[in-house]
Amino acid sequence: MSDTSTPAGARAHARAQAASEAALVRVKPTLPARDARDLPAGVPRDRLVWDETLGAGGYASRLIERGCRVRIDDLEGGACVGLLAYNADQTAERLNLADTVKVQWQVYLGPGSLLLSDMGRVLLSILEDASGRHDALCGTSSPRSLRNDDASRRVERPNGRDRFVLALARHGLTKRDLSTNLNLFKRVAVGADGSLSLERPPPSPSHVVLRAEMRVLLVVVNVAHVLEDRPDPPVTPARFLAWRGPRTAADDPVRTSTPERLRAFQNVEDLYGDPGEGGA
Amino acid sequence: MADRGALPGRVLHDEVVAPRAPWSRLVAAGQTLRIVDLEGNQAVDCILYHAHDPDERYSAAETIVRQRNIFLSRGSELVSNEGRVMMTITDDSCGFHDTSGGACSRESNALRYGHHTRHQHACVDNFLLDHAQRGMGKRDLVGNVNWFMYVPVEPDGSLGIVDGRSGPGKHVDLRAEIDTLVVVSNCPQVNNPCNAFRPTPVRMIVYAP
Numbered sequence: 001m002s003d004t005s006t007p008a009g010a011r012a013h014a015r016a017q018a019a020s021e022a023a024l025v026r027v028k029p030t031l032p033a034r035d036a037r038d039l040p041a042g043v044p045r046d047r048l049v050w051d052e053t054l055g056a057g058g059y060a061s062r063l064i065e066r067g068c069r070v071r072i073d074d075l076e077g078g079a080c081v082g083l084l085a086y087n088a089d090q091t092a093e094r095l096n097l098a099d100t101v102k103v104q105w106q107v108y109l110g111p112g113s114l115l116l117s118d119m120g121r122v123l124l125s126i127l128e129d130a131s132g133r134h135d136a137l138c139g140t141s142s143p144r145s146l147r148n149d150d151a152s153r154r155v156e157r158p159n160g161r162d163r164f165v166l167a168l169a170r171h172g173l174t175k176r177d178l179s180t181n182l183n184l185f186k187r188v189a190v191g192a193d194g195s196l197s198l199e200r201p202p203p204s205p206s207h208v209v210l211r212a213e214m215r216v217l218l219v220v221v222n223v224a225h226v227l228e229d230r231p232d233p234p235v236t237p238a239r240f241l242a243w244r245g246p247r248t249a250a251d252d253p254v255r256t257s258t259p260e261r262l263r264a265f266q267n268v269e270d271l272y273g274d275p276g277e278g279g280a
Numbered sequence: 281m282a283d284r285g286a287l288p289g290r291v292l293h294d295e296v297v298a299p300r301a302p303w304s305r306l307v308a309a310g311q312t313l314r315i316v317d318l319e320g321n322q323a324v325d326c327i328l329y330h331a332h333d334p335d336e337r338y339s340a341a342e343t344i345v346r347q348r349n350i351f352l353s354r355g356s357e358l359v360s361n362e363g364r365v366m367m368t369i370t371d372d373s374c375g376f377h378d379t380s381g382g383a384c385s386r387e388s389n390a391l392r393y394g395h396h397t398r399h400q401h402a403c404v405d406n407f408l409l410d411h412a413q414r415g416m417g418k419r420d421l422v423g424n425v426n427w428f429m430y431v432p433v434e435p436d437g438s439l440g441i442v443d444g445r446s447g448p449g450k451h452v453d454l455r456a457e458i459d460t461l462v463v464v465s466n467c468p469q470v471n472n473p474c475n476a477f478r479p480t481p482v483r484m485i486v487y488a489p
């Protein structure tokens with residue numbers, strides 16, 4: 001008889017796994033988050049609420065309270081983090097990248113950029129950006145784009161669309177709720193003729209720090225960029241850290257940097273009924 | 281006005297859409313929709329849906345990735361979120377159509393032009409009005425095509441809606457590859473040059489070979 005031929009034996013076997021194998025697995029959450037190892041400088045352990053690493057094909061969704069900081073690390077330089085965001089209290093309001101680039105008059109997002117909802121509010125702002133290479137146009141891969149309509153291929157080589165659908169399903173949301181996602185750490189250059197080309201700099205670690213300006217449902221995936229045409233592109237792990245932080249002050253340099261951004265913050269403050277603190 | 285006699289087919293429908301108004305119609309596979317910019321420089325915001333499964337809809341990302349270019353012109357294929365070609369541009373006398381600027385809304389107008397523009401009519405309200413009659417709504421709105429609108433991107437990433445490159449009588453022909461629900465907002469925007477600051481009518485002609 002094997003060790004797992006009885007419930008008691010199977011239970012003992014199951015429980016032994018946490019002790020014997022946890023240390024070997026890199027792509028996992030840390031619970032509680034404050035037990036996180038190898039924190040980057042400046043990340044406050046006592047306010048940490050999320051530590052999770054996603055490997056290739058990984059996905060996660062997370063409620064992020066207003067004022068929280070979210071640090072996303074491309075640990076080895078090969079991550080491509082697809083990101084969607086929703087107003088957690090009313091998910092019909094969601095990231096709108098067309099408005100994001102149009103309102104800010106800029107297609108390449110970077111430090112100080114806002115991620116705008118389709119209701120004129122700022123969901124998240126980019127506080128730090130060691131990468132400066134992001135893509136707000138191309139969305140993510142799908143079963144068709146990876147030619148993996150076949151169920152087995154679809155599981156073995158995950159596409160971004162499926163990953164988003166799986167993450168959104170945890171919140172009662174469906175394919176219908178998918179808008180075009182942001183891609184962090186991958187830049188797609190737009191030529192004067194409108195042409196698109198994925199830049200391929202030598203891989204190097206990088207990170208961004210976002211600030212939640214609303215109560216946000218954050219949905220992230222880590223899959224190869226949709227313009228990646230190598231047959232098996234390496235996708236390396238991405239780490240997500242979040243910690244509680246203060247809401248944005250009236251004189252915050254991102255808030256006041258342009259008239260459009262100021263109005264996006266004012267719309268958030270109006271939504272939550274914040275006391276007025278002046279402004280333009 | 282477009283010369284109906286010049287259409288390579290039999291006209292099934294011919295309608296002028298008033299300035300600032302919504303419009304929608306099912307264009308069956310094989311039929312072609314001609315959109316005519318009657319007076320020039322009139323943006324026409326447009327979303328496509330699979331007529332029998334509206335969860336499948338136009339995807340700006342799938343479309344630009346497929347052709348590796350953000351501008352639409354003759355030969356461009358409009359691709360759904362399932363990677364399927366919904367419509368093909370079979371003729372185009374303008375040459376530039378936008379995929380990245382999205383639709384104007386009360387909310388985005390307020391950000392771009394000031395809170396005083398909050399109550400101006402906008403494309404999103406046209407889409408929502410038209411969708412309401414078939415039980416569709418806000419979750420069905422996605423990044424749209426802007427026919428006849430020009431949104432260049434400069435080397436540093438600067439992007440903006442600038443003076444249009446269309447002119448009176450220019451047109452674009454869209455051949456339906458599947459039964460396609462076409463939903464349009466004849467853009468009411470008056471705060472940027474997409475309509476030359478004066479919204480004008482457009483003509484929608486559906487023809488079959």
